[in-house]
Amino acid sequence: MTTAAFVSILITGCDPVKVKRVSKSKKLLTFPFTLSAKPKEAWVGVFEAAWESAWKKSTRRKTRARIRKGEIPLDCSLSDVKPLSLK
DSSP: OOOOOOOOOOEEEEOGGGOEEOTTOSSOEEEEEEESSOOOHHHHHHHHHHHHHHHHHOOSOOOEEOOBTTEEEEEEOGGGOOOOOOO
């Protein structure tokens, strides 16, 4: 039995044109973060388990994230999104 090679998947950006307001909330927006590749099912399972675990432990406002068509749509308020500082 062979093991599938692990492929690194990176967040490559977020198209501001695709940012939409979540219909149920005036404060929440959906930010579709683009991935470098469409993840395989095993990768999606690991991501969802890790997100769920962190979500349950967090005392901050809960944000929703999922994998969809090579993107991670993240539902949160604008104040929750911080610019990434690369040094």
